[in-house]
Amino acid sequence: MEKDLQQYAHIPLKQVTNRVWRTYSGGALIDRWKKDSPEVDNSFPEEWIMSTVTARGKNRPVDEGLTKVETPSGLLPLKDLIDSDKQLYLGEKLAEKFGTTGVLIKMLDSQERLTIQVHPDKRYAKEILNSSFGKTESWYVLNTREIDGEKSVIYMGFKKGVTREQWEGYFYDQDIEGMLNSLHKIEVKPGDAFMIYGGVPHAIGSGCFLMEVQEPTDYTMRVEKTTPAGLQITDELIHQGVGEKTMLDCFHYNDYTLEEAMDKWKVKPELVEASEGFTFNTIFNKTHTDCFGLSELDLDGEYTVKATGSFYVIVVYHGEGTLLCNGKEYSYAQGDEIFISAAIENITLKSDITSKLLLCYPPS
Numbered sequence: 181m182e183k184d185l186q187q188y189a190h191i192p193l194k195q196v197t198n199r200v201w202r203t204y205s206g207g208a209l210i211d212r213w214k215k216d217s218p219e220v221d222n223s224f225p226e227e228w229i230m231s232t233v234t235a236r237g238k239n240r241p242v243d244e245g246l247t248k249v250e251t252p253s254g255l256l257p258l259k260d261l262i263d264s265d266k267q268l269y270l271g272e273k274l275a276e277k278f279g280t281t282g283v284l285i286k287m288l289d290s291q292e293r294l295t296i297q298v299h300p301d302k303r304y305a306k307e308i309l310n311s312s313f314g315k316t317e318s319w320y321v322l323n324t325r326e327i328d329g330e331k332s333v334i335y336m337g338f339k340k341g342v343t344r345e346q347w348e349g350y351f352y353d354q355d356i357e358g359m360l361n362s363l364h365k366i367e368v369k370p371g372d373a374f375m376i377y378g379g380v381p382h383a384i385g386s387g388c389f390l391m392e393v394q395e396p397t398d399y400t401m402r403v404e405k406t407t408p409a410g411l412q413i414t415d416e417l418i419h420q421g422v423g424e425k426t427m428l429d430c431f432h433y434n435d436y437t438l439e440e441a442m443d444k445w446k447v448k449p450e451l452v453e454a455s456e457g458f459t460f461n462t463i464f465n466k467t468h469t470d471c472f473g474l475s476e477l478d479l480d481g482e483y484t485v486k487a488t489g490s491f492y493v494i495v496v497y498h499g500e501g502t503l504l505c506n507g508k509e510y511s512y513a514q515g516d517e518i519f520i521s522a523a524i525e526n527i528t529l530k531s532d533i534t535s536k537l538l539l540c541y542p543p544s
């Protein structure tokens with residue numbers, strides 16, 4: 181069996197749709213991107229991509245969040261393939277250092293504002309949650325929609341002058357307006373990119389469709405006990421079992437002006453390479469974090485992606501074409517999520533329809 185599973189490290193692997201339950205509603209723009217109809221907003225507003233992480237929700241299926249990929253012998257959990265030969269699938273360095281992919285990728289579409297929250301940094305994750313990963317994350321805005329006349333915004337970081345004492349007061353009083361007013365509110369548009377480091381308070385507003393590349397955990401500390409739509413959040417989802425006091429330690433109580441916050445966390449995509457048939461931009465890279473990376477390839481022709489020694493993931497935001505891998509041609513189309521294992525040498529992408537391809541990378 182192990183040997184059988186190893187053979188799939190030499191072909192591009194596409195995953196099947198993998199929607200995950202959350203406390204907020206959304207997802208219609210994920211349906212649009214996937215060309216699924218009808219386009220509906222419901223409690224499955226996230227698509228988890230190449231995930232070997234299970235989602236933390238109350239009374240949810242035990243394997244929720246885990247990716248299955250299409251292989252010539254049917255659908256198989258990505259985790260089983262990787263576990264059959266970590267070096268082959270992940271690459272030597274990752275196999276040794278983490279023994280897992282080290283990254284989680286998501287498409288997220290909010291119909292309502294998400295609750296105000298924070299994620300652990302590595303130190304908190306280790307000391308409090310006994311996890312070698314925190315949940316530093318990144319948002320690359322792909323599309324926006326106005327909902328009930330509200331522009332698409334995000335909330336990020338404490339405003340200048342906000343103190344821990346104030347924040348704790350708002351939490352114990354459940355003063356949501358007080359909490360929202362303590363954070364910078366930023367209108368977003370497609371192409372905007374933000375790093376959300378562990379410890380930084382944040383909330384995604386309604387009408388945001390974004391790609392999120394992040395550390396591979398589902399640790400979210402929520403400070404709102406009722407969601408904007410009125411759903412009661414259980415204690416477990418508020419503090420992940422560590423208690424409210426320790427939950428409040430997860431925040432970094434640093435305050436910034438809006439300008440400082442934007443300088444720290446808003447990321448400008450940078451051109452790496454361009455020719456007549458393609459433009460290759462880096463969005464998130466080593467200058468922002470060593471936890472993951474994201475690049476964007478706009479293709480109207482041909483481009484060869486060079487092997488890096490680690491696996492990577494191609495997400496087709498739009499377009500259509502072929503992927504040449506180990507002498508064989510495969511097709512790609514909008515909505516595809518493709519795992520390219522470390523065992524695969526260079527691949528060549530050729531577009532039939534102008535394409536936007538998002539390349540997601542594991543820790544460097």
Ligand SMILES: O=P(O)(O)OC[C@H]1O[C@@H](O)[C@@H](O)[C@@H](O)[C@@H]1O
Binds near residue numbers: 294297317383384402
């Ligand atoms: O707290 P809920 O509504 O479940 O949302 C949790 C979501 O929050 C976002 O800010 C991101 O961190 C997502 O990765 C996460 O899934």
